Amino acid sequence: MIKEVGIRKYISQKKSETVDWVAEERPLTIVLNDVEIVTLLCSPSHLDELAVGYVLGEGLMHKGEELEVNLDEKRGIASISTAAANLVNLQAWGKRYVTSGCGKGTSFFQLNDVRQHDSVSILMKVKVEEIFSAMNILQRKSQVFLKTGGVHSAALQIPGSFIFREDVGRHNAVDKLFGYYVLNKLDSREKILYLSGRISSEIIGKARRMGVPVIVSRSAPTSLAIQLAEEVGITLVGFTRGNKANVYTHYTRIE
Amino acid sequence: MIKEVGIRKYISQKKSETVDWVAEERPLTIVLNDVEIVTLLCSPSHLDELAVGYVLGEGLMHKGEELEVNLDEKRGIASISTAAANLVNLQAWGKRYVTSGCGKGTSFFQLNDVRQHDSVSILMKVKVEEIFSAMNILQRKSQVFLKTGGVHSAALQIPGSFIFREDVGRHNAVDKLFGYYVLNKLDSREKILYLSGRISSEIIGKARRMGVPVIVSRSAPTSLAIQLAEEVGITLVGFTRGNKANVYTHYTRIE
Missing domain, CATH: 3.10.20.10 (Ubiquitin-like (UB roll))
Known part of the structure; x- marks a missing residue:
């Protein structure tokens, strides 16, 4: 996941040769x-x-x-x-x-295809402190990011498990979670998808196919992501940093 | 480019209803x-x-x-x-x-197709202070990002011009610059592509087609981006923040 490369570092005009880590692709x-x-x-x-x-x-x-x-x-x-x-x-x-x-x-x-899937769990409830603490874990787990700054991280929380994946591709990290969930024959209506990166509409589509009722991100959602999450019944939480979070859709699942 | 949405904001357990701006998609x-x-x-x-x-x-x-x-x-x-x-x-x-x-x-x-294009300008030179100051301009110009946190920005610097574009898609911002360059019949071998986002290999491909000899980003490059930039003769500068920058390939263009 990580490669060592030789670089030239500048601090103002002062240059030095050194070694750096980059995310493998x-x-x-x-x-x-x-x-x-x-x-x-x-x-x-x-x-x-x-x-x-x-x-x-x-x-x-x-x-x-x-x-x-x-x-x-x-x-x-x-x-x-x-x-x-x-x-x-x-x-x-x-x-x-x-x-x-x-x-x-x-x-x-x-997008229409996404709208036609089974409904996601309406009854699920999450405490906002749980969201803060899971996002905190996500950030601390990201060893490749800490070393390279070049990857996105994602995690799937189901009762009893917190599965964590990283990838240079924002969607790939989500796909890996979906693959893990299916390959391990897991089954839960109560799941939360945590993301480091921005949420655009196609992430909602993927989450919908996974049957995820709640998505939490450190970053911003787009307008179309909000619109689609609203329509398909997903609770969308963005800008989750420290003890702050913005809930964009379906507030009732957050306590 | 910006839409207003109603959100619920949490600071610890304290919640309030407010209005937020999101990037349109x-x-x-x-x-x-x-x-x-x-x-x-x-x-x-x-x-x-x-x-x-x-x-x-x-x-x-x-x-x-x-x-x-x-x-x-x-x-x-x-x-x-x-x-x-x-x-x-x-x-x-x-x-x-x-x-x-x-x-x-x-x-x-x-990737092989990218390798077969005409060579980029070898003689071009850039002062590292110029890079710091252009990256600074890029960040201040990003009004949509400042309001929404949901877009990437990119700029193309050619002698006499600094063209700036934003988009929810990292590649779209680069494509817009390429389109501007061609639609306005600009022609320069001396150009620098500035980016807010991470550099993966396909950004190198696009830059190569544009004939860009120098790419500067605020973020990290991937291993494949570095390898490809090395091969096709592009100077790759990453983690350009304040007065610091890392040069990954073809150091000689930076003074």
Whole structure:
């Protein structure tokens, strides 16, 4: 996840040669039932989760079905075999919705598709102090960020677990969590997604597919993210720093 | 670019209802010679530049040729007509390289393609104080960021001009600069690209297509960005904050 590089450091005009750490970035090609889906640039960890989370998050595979992942780390290829491939979406592959995260994500679902999923838990309640303390943990866990400043972190909190992932890609970190959740056959309606990075509309889409009722970020949401979270029933909490937080939608889950 | 929303604010357990500003995010569909290329989610400003910069940055159009852009802001469609479309790349449309910015960008060039372009100016020199002061200007110019915390900023410095753009998408801001540069028929080998956000490999690809010899960011580069910048002859400066900066590649252009 981390590489050492030689750099020249300037402090005002004074220069010195030194060594620095940077976040590693590598290509991963995802293959679903022998169809080459995409090549992502990502942080080289938890690549099986990333592959599974990506195809689920993009609606290319149905949730809760058997699957097998083969990871060839050397060649950077993750191959998924499953009888649960969503042939409709796979065939509509050409029609992509590119998103604003970086500016460009690929999301095979349209916004309308996101709106049509099952409802998320309405009854879930979270104490605001829990949110403050989980965000605090997220920040302290981020060793790669502390060393390189070059990655995003994300965590999925379900009763009894706090799963943490980092990636050079904001979406990849979320995809890894989705993959972990499915590969470990976890099942909970009460889950919270914590993020270091900004929330744009496609993150809401992914969270919706994961069945997440509450998203908490250290950063800002966009207008479209707020609108979509409002519509699909997700509580969106932004700018969570220290003991402060802004709740943008569905206030009732926060106590 | 900015929308007002009602929020609930928490400071510890104390809650209050208030109004906040968020960065607007809207879809833009780009059409090139009647072929629907992509739908981006972006900040609704300079959309003609974004469309042109996108198709150039992705290698779907040749630089320096005549083109016409029609913008239908209401429907969110930018249509480009040109005799300079790159038919080879347009036909290879299916083969996409998805990048790590957010996690997923689409980049139609492969890394090898980036390596094959003309060389960038080797002779260009920049004083490190100039870099500090330009980065300072970039930060002060970012009004949308100051209000919303939800956008990235980028600027292109060429002798006599400092063009500034903001977008919810890190790449979109760069694409807008590329579009401005081409639509205004500017021509300079001496240019510097300033960025607020992290530098992953695909930003190097876009800069290479723009013929930019020096990239300066407030944030971190990834390992692949450094490797690619080294290979294609770009000077990469990261963590430029106050009077400090790290130079990762091609030190000789910095004085």
